[in-house]
Amino acid sequence: MNYKKLDFESNYFDLFEISDGIYAAISKKDSGSSVSSGFFDLGNYIIIFDTHIYPGAARDLINAVKDLYGKDSSFIINSHFHSDHLLGNCLFPESTPIISTPITLNKIKEVCYDHLKHFQETAEEEVKKRNEMLNADNPPFSKQEIYNDLEFYKYVTDPNFKIRLPDFLINNDLIINGTEKTVHLILKSSGHTDSDIIAYFPNEKICFMGDLLFADLDDSWAPSETGRFNAVNPPKLYEILESLIKKDIEIYVPGHGDLSTKNEVQMNMDFIKKYYLKE
Ligand SMILES: [Zn+2]
Numbered sequence: 001m002n003y004k005k006l007d008f009e010s011n012y013f014d015l016f017e018i019s020d021g022i023y024a025a026i027s028k029k030d031s032g033s034s035v036s037s038g039f040f041d042l043g044n045y046i047i048i049f050d051t052h053i054y055p056g057a058a059r060d061l062i063n064a065v066k067d068l069y070g071k072d073s074s075f076i077i078n079s080h081f082h083s084d085h086l087l088g089n090c091l092f093p094e095s096t097p098i099i100s101t102p103i104t105l106n107k108i109k110e111v112c113y114d115h116l117k118h119f120q121e122t123a124e125e126e127v128k129k130r131n132e133m134l135n136a137d138n139p140p141f142s143k144q145e146i147y148n149d150l151e152f153y154k155y156v157t158d159p160n161f162k163i164r165l166p167d168f169l170i171n172n173d174l175i176i177n178g179t180e181k182t183v184h185l186i187l188k189s190s191g192h193t194d195s196d197i198i199a200y201f202p203n204e205k206i207c208f209m210g211d212l213l214f215a216d217l218d219d220s221w222a223p224s225e226t227g228r229f230n231a232v233n234p235p236k237l238y239e240i241l242e243s244l245i246k247k248d249i250e251i252y253v254p255g256h257g258d259l260s261t262k263n264e265v266q267m268n269m270d271f272i273k274k275y276y277l278k279e
Pocket residue numbers: 080082192211255
């Protein structure tokens with residue numbers, strides 16, 4: 001796997017150039033989030049893939065694009081409706097359109113407003129807890145996570161903070177044919193959610209997977225009261241991964257965790273087989 005870690009300062013993520021003009025923002029282990037996102041320069045368009053849960057991380061994505069290209073991004077993709085991948089939407093100018101599917105839009109309306117309300121209602125108490133942790137001997141979170149959480153609650157309780165909904169809705173795959181690069185936005189239904197978008201670069205052999213892939217999926221995620229694995233249809237997700245592992249792809253950018261290869265895709269398939277597929 002060929003990639004270069006860039007010298008970009010962020011309290012939220014490390015920035016990697018994984019091919020010329022294709023970047024992955026991988027959350028730092030002590031940041032309080034594990035979301036992976038990224039952006040790509042197609043020549044005439046710069047496109048953001050997912051905007052993180054921490055608005056501060058979205059701000060850093062905006063700054064990374066500005067540092068590298070001296071301009072704003074052209075589009076945003078919301079891979080699916082989970083808040084941890086899109087609360088950062090609102091940091092981007094309203095003139096930057098967001099692409100998702102109609103199902104994702106409806107689910108954001110159904111679910112994410114409630115999440116935001118929950119964050120806002122619990123903010124005062126959570127901020128108090130975080131401030132106490134800063135003075136505690138053995139805080140349960142890292143200092144950086146506590147600072148990131150404090151910044152998060154400041155953002156979401158700002159009266160101007162609102163969830164930004166997708167603008168362009170696609171029902172079918174979409175190929176964006178840039179002047180330098182081509183990306184295929186491919187829709188996958190009934191995998192992680194009822195509707196997920198992946199961003200596939202056939203020439204560069206890269207695929208941004210969203211939450212169809214978790215880099216660290218092991219037995220600790222096994223189905224249980226506290227099990228973390230989240231998929232609306234594991235057998236269908238298995239089929240999706242099986243089709244994607246066969247493609248000529250070298251780097252898979254997961255929705256959570258580090259840059260991945262076919263090894264992690266196989267690990268996800270083995271996990272689903274073990275816990276969800278009948279022999
Ligand atoms: Zn998700």
